[in-house]
Amino acid sequence: MSEEVEVSAPRTRNRWGEGDRLRGEILDAASRLLSELGGEDGLTIRGVARAVGIAPASIYQHFTDRSALVEGLLDYEFSRLRAEMEAAEASEDPDDVVGRVRALVHAYCQFAMDNPGHYRLMTAVGATRSSIEARPTASLPGVVDLLSAGFARCDAAGHPLRVPADRAGVIAFVGAHGRVALFHNSPRRATADTVLPFVDELVSLVFA
Secondary structure, eight states: OOSOOOOSSOOOOOOTTOHHHHHHHHHHHHHHHHHHHTSSTTOOHHHHHHHHTSOHHHHHTTOSSHHHHHHHHHHHHHHHHHHHHHHHHHTSOTTOHHHHHHHHHHHHHHHHHHOHHHHHHHHHTHHHHSOTTTOOSSSHHHHHHHHHHHHHHHHHTTOOBSSOHHHHHHHHHHHHHHHHHHHHTSSSOOOHHHHHHHHHHHHHHHBO
16 A cells, blocks of 8 residues: 555644644554555655644654654554553453463464554564663563563462473563464464464463
């Protein structure tokens, strides 16, 4: 799909001090375009500006160039992924620690299968952008840390693991990512329901 996206209605101008709102609208529009385009190659400052209903110069007040916009979009998408994972975990019985870690992995796979364009950007660029020292929560290492913390709670609650919790988190992530990537690269249409039985079996193998 072309990045030439028409604006259906003029945008309401922000009042003084509402710059954060505009930044959010820019990232939201970039996220929608990324989904429609299927990848970041067609994502442009002009296309995002048109989708928001603003002049390209307005974007440069928040993002110095396209690379900065992509970086901001990565933070936005990783925060969205983490929020969905945490919400899924919170929906489970607090005492069901195994159910909670399965919910984390399920939410990860659901996001990845529902948002292939976003996911490709996050795993291609997000894997190399963060320093090991920083380990920000809005990053691939942050996702692994979230899974590792879930496995640590399982171990502490009397569900022993075959490997240390941090390794369990890596195993769950790598296995889930690999399964998702296979379906993304396959001509066969698939949904998260296709992936979940595999990741459930993978998680079960982590426990002693």
